[in-house]
Amino acid sequence: MLDSLPPLNALKAFEAAARLGSVTAAAQELSVTHGAVSRQIRALEAHFDTSLFERAGRGLVLTRYGRQLHAGVSEAFTGLRASCRALNREIEGAPFTLACPGSLLARWLIPRLDRLHRELPSLRLNALASDGEPDPRRGDISAALAFIAPPWPSDMEVIEIAPETIGAVAAPGIAERLTTRPFDALFDETLLDTASRPQAWPQWAHACGLDDDALVRARQSGQSFEHLYYLLEAALAGLGVAIAPRLVIEGDLQSGRLVAPWGFVDTDARLCLLLARGTPRQSGEQLATWLRHEVTTRA
Amino acid sequence: MLDSLPPLNALKAFEAAARLGSVTAAAQELSVTHGAVSRQIRALEAHFDTSLFERAGRGLVLTRYGRQLHAGVSEAFTGLRASCRALNREIEGAPFTLACPGSLLARWLIPRLDRLHRELPSLRLNALASDGEPDPRRGDISAALAFIAPPWPSDMEVIEIAPETIGAVAAPGIAERLTTRPFDALFDETLLDTASRPQAWPQWAHACGLDDDALVRARQSGQSFEHLYYLLEAALAGLGVAIAPRLVIEGDLQSGRLVAPWGFVDTDARLCLLLARGTPRQSGEQLATWLRHEVTTRA
DNA sequence: CATGTAATGTGAGTTTTTCTCAACGGTGGT
């Protein structure tokens, strides 16, 4: 295909000037000085080796060739503008689908969804529970929220939201009967955890200075759940002491349905927002900012 | 109107890459490196804040949004290309209308028209006689050929072709009877000139060192014609001695129908090509070059 | 399974284009 296209920006300037009948007006529309537009038009005239405007003192009048060019070009530009506006609408109007572990969704995100919709109305967030590994590479998902440990996957963008803090929690009844006893009496209770995070108890115990062997013994009579969600239900029901991320049980702590008298410790994992490729970066960053704010101010 | 147009050169790169399904192929078509195209596409993706291609190892595949954009954009670009090609055809196909004083046309240009059409076939020259002042500002004229003296008009482009040289000429019979007599015996003959160039005789006589007063006396019995054309016919008919631009009577000198034994002198006028605004500069310069060559080699 | 080939992506630096600023020149209204 021959390079029969003239300089496009010159064409843009010409189109505006021809439509508005004035270099100055075109310059305003294009947010440049009138000198710039004048030059672009000159360049186009040089390209076609003909004059496109008659300089008629006050303003401009199209020549025969200018009229012909403008007729075709304005149509094409209208089409171009329409296509781009349509695409923008499409992109901006698309819902932002966020995958999120079920427990985090139910216990942390859903209670905040209303506020999110109010504060980020343009995002049109669509939250859904992800079972197992979050994978925003799935076509129908814009991003995933998850606790993950470094190294970050390299094939998608990872935005850190907050460090993960975990701690032992229990129903108030259990905690009460432990308050007068030594710290490691904790191990006399049934220890609950999830199959997906076997390192949680050791990490926490180690950070708290508890004896590893005692923990190993204690876990033998403990119970493991498939999902964090069941684990928490078990803890709420008073079945034992659970280990869980602070964020997920935040609401239960505030309502008093769970207590965590033994404190929390950071892990090497982070709460991260994983952006699928092709996801509008702006939306992702908006959401990340909102999440970060939500975590730090109302944690 | 909102500036809803993306960077057009990025759009051009995208259109080519989408159409050809390859960054490298697009780069070849646009005569740039693949890096340049890659960057332009990135810029466009940044503009829309979405990805337009899936990078699928070997080549590229349009995403949903990319497909949508390309559908609209390729159509617009096709229209743009068509408009510009049409305009180019229009401009290049337009005949080049050259106005020319009748005598110059008849005695100098017309004998050379055949060669001109052969050597500059793309010009499609259309020569016509201009009465009175040549004015390429008239809409239907591309350029004018004329002897004019400085200063040049400022509202059109002036290309100098050659200096004007004028001289006294006469039919061979008249010249013969003067050869044995002194130079200023010339003034005994009937002096012929044109109403449009009353200064021609004095200029020539002065440059030749002839007596001004004698000239004034001689002209009182001379005759003035409205056009150079009639003047030359009179000289050919042996009515007297005419003063004329060398170029116009060149053919008559060579054929021996006129002689100019007294030589020629330069005036301050020039043979110029006056280009109307809007006339393709390339055509004008082509013609000017040809004219200059024709004047100097076959004068 | 290493290796080669062909494709895209990217950092740094350079070239080219484009823009702005400030001045000039012409036109029309008051």
Place this chain on the structure above:
DNA sequence: ACCACCGTTGAGAAAAACTCACATTACATG
């Protein structure tokens, strides 16, 4: 006659685009 407005232009500054060289990835082949 003056003023306000508009387009043009030269010089220098700013921005965009490009090139080069290399990295990276996927597919094909020996």
